[in-house]
Amino acid sequence: MKEKETQIKAGLEKPDAMDVARIMASGLAHDLNNILTGLLGFNAMMLCELKEGDHFYTFCKEVEKNGNSVKVLSEKLIAVSRSEVPVKGPVDIKALISHVIGSSAGGTFDNVKITEELTTLPAVEADANKLSMAISLIFWWIGKHTKGEGSAKVTGALFQDKIRLSVSCSGIIVDKNILPYIFEPVYTTSIDRLLGFELAIARGIISEHGGRVEARFSGDNLVFDIDLSAKL
Amino acid sequence: MSDDKCKAKILVADDESSVRDILVAFFSRKGYRVETAYDGSETISKLNSYKPDILLLDLKMPDMDGEEVLEYVNDNNIAVSIIIITGHPDYLKDKKLLDGTYDYIVKPFNLDYLNSTVLTKLALLCD
Numbered sequence: 121m122k123e124k125e126t127q128i129k130a131g132l133e134k135p136d137a138m139d140v141a142r143i144m145a146s147g148l149a150h151d152l153n154n155i156l157t158g159l160l161g162f163n164a165m166m167l168c169e170l171k172e173g174d175h176f177y178t179f180c181k182e183v184e185k186n187g188n189s190v191k192v193l194s195e196k197l198i199a200v201s202r203s204e205v206p207v208k209g210p211v212d213i214k215a216l217i218s219h220v221i222g223s224s225a226g227g228t229f230d231n232v233k234i235t236e237e238l239t240t241l242p243a244v245e246a247d248a249n250k251l252s253m254a255i256s257l258i259f260w261w262i263g264k265h266t267k268g269e270g271s272a273k274v275t276g277a278l279f280q281d282k283i284r285l286s287v288s289c290s291g292i293i294v295d296k297n298i299l300p301y302i303f304e305p306v307y308t309t310s311i312d313r314l315l316g317f318e319l320a321i322a323r324g325i326i327s328e329h330g331g332r333v334e335a336r337f338s339g340d341n342l343v344f345d346i347d348l349s350a351k352l
Numbered sequence: 353m354s355d356d357k358c359k360a361k362i363l364v365a366d367d368e369s370s371v372r373d374i375l376v377a378f379f380s381r382k383g384y385r386v387e388t389a390y391d392g393s394e395t396i397s398k399l400n401s402y403k404p405d406i407l408l409l410d411l412k413m414p415d416m417d418g419e420e421v422l423e424y425v426n427d428n429n430i431a432v433s434i435i436i437i438t439g440h441p442d443y444l445k446d447k448k449l450l451d452g453t454y455d456y457i458v459k460p461f462n463l464d465y466l467n468s469t470v471l472t473k474l475a476l477l478c479d
Contacts, residue, residue, distance in 0.1 A: 146440060150412065153439035156460035158370025164463055165378060191460060198440065 141321040146201035152194040160187045200253070200321060208329070210243040210351050211251065213283060217274055220255045230263025232289065236274040241283050242350040246329050254325035257318040258287060258333075258344055266291045278350060285346040292342040302335060360474050361385045363404035365395040365421065366437065367413045371459070375408060378463050379470075392416020396424055399432060406470055407434045411443050422454070433473040437461070 163183045170177040217236045221227040227234050244251075262272050270291035277284050294302060303319045326333045331348040362384050364375045372388045379386045387402050389395040391414045399407070399421075407425075411418035418436065425432060436456040438444060444456055455469055 146442070150439040150443075153459040154366075154368040154371055157368075157439075158374045160460045161374035161378065161463055165374075165381075187460075198442070202442070 141324060142201045145197045145321070149194045149197035149201060152190065152197070156187060156191055156194065160184065160191075163187065196253075207247050208245050209248070211246040211248045213241050213244055213276065213285065213348070214238040216246075216248060216252060217255065217285070220252050220259065221274075223252075223256065224259070228263075229259045230266070231268065232259075232263045232266045232270040232272055232291075234259055234262075234272045234274065234287075238274060238276045238285075241276050241278060242352055244283060244329075244348045245351050246348065250325050251329065254322040254333075255346075257322040258346075261318040261322075262287070262289045262292070262342075262344075265294055267293050279347075281350055281352060282347045283350045285348070287344040287346070288338065288341050289343075290341050294342065296337055299335060299337065303333075359385060360406065360470075361387070361402065361404040362406045362408065362470070363387050363389060363395070363398055363402060363432075364408045365389040365392075365413065365418070366408070366410035367391060368410070368439075371410070371437070374463075378467070382467060384470075390414075392418070392421050395421050399425070399430055404432055406473060407432045408466075409434055409436050411436060411438045411449075412440075419449075433476075435466070435469055435473070437466075 163180055167177065167180045167184070170180060214236070217238060221234050221236060259272070262270075266289065268291065270289060272287055272289035275286050275288070277286075303323045323333050326346060326348070329348060331346065333344060333346045335342060335344050337343070362375075362379050364372050364379075364386060365388070366372050366375075367390055372390075376386045376388060387398055387404070389398050393415045395407075395409070395413075396416070398404070409418045409421060416424075422434070424430075425434065434454050436444070436449060436454050437459060438456065439459045441458050449456065455473070457466055457469065
């Protein structure tokens with residue numbers, strides 16, 4: 121990856137969306153780790169001065185717990201930044217979607233409640249961890265681009281040899297004119313720089329699985345259609 | 353080893369202020385003398401003027417990076433024990449620094465673990 125990054129920066133190789141996403145994830149992980157060093161380090165020094173039972177000790181333990189959660193996030197960014205070939209096996213797509221929804225408290229992603237109405241579908245040949253990450257990224261993107269409390273529903277259907285998952289969401293604040301660009305890694309409507317890469321990373325992972333993801337408006341609802349090859 | 357026996361000097365070379373601050377605070381409280389450098393050029397300057405016993409060296413720094421500092425130390429036979437500190441483990445792999453020549457630690461690190469690594473290196477110097 122580093123060699124490719126060097127080639128891209130030298131203008132010798134054109135980056136695709138996944139390359140850009142990996143480079144950004146790598147840089148972000150590096151920066152997060154620097155900040156965490158100070159945060160967790162000073163907190164550890166404070167803990168040395170406090171005794172269990174002291175209420176400031178409890179506060180510092182909470183800081184430690186949350187700091188370690190961010191550390192896990194940084195490790196996930198490092199994993200995304202590596203060019204790993206997916207390790208595929210048969211995946212029950214209904215179970216995978218349920219698992220992703222269940223991974224966030226109450227199936228809520230930033231005030232958006234996500235539910236699934238999936239019938240029994242054939243398995244897909246996929247790397248379950250990577251595909252879960254792609255679906256999570258789409259859900260989190262929906263959460264960050266929904267005004268107030270919203271909802272999204274996941275449905276699925278079998279078309280010949282493809283499974284189509286459709287994620288229909290209401291209350292999305294993305295302008296229809298921006299729709300063609302939302303999967304591009306440089307697009308964002310927010311100061312949160314991660315928002316420009318979530319869909320690019322998700323699309324890259326789905327492409328690695330031989331699938332595709334597109335977005336369309338159905339009335340006022342934004343719909344993500346994810347097509348994956350069924351294991352028939 | 354006591355402070356009377358060996359007043360160890362540490363140089364922290366990192367462009368990130370939060371990393372410099374925590375390492376200065378931690379090692380100062382442990383009784384070490386600590387100085388800092390922001391980039392590769394300042395690191396080399398302080399290697400020559402401050403003459404530290406231990407160099408905690410970040411790899412990604414502006415101006416000259418950590419790898420160039422390592423080359424300088426080797427080319428000029430500078431007597432210093434080096435511990436590489438990095439925010440991304442893959443930077444070590446990319447720069448082929450995993451052959452056992454240097455100790456390294458990945459951020460965010462456990463300070464007590466870093467201290468025990470420093471103590472081990474200092475024990476070799478003070479004996």
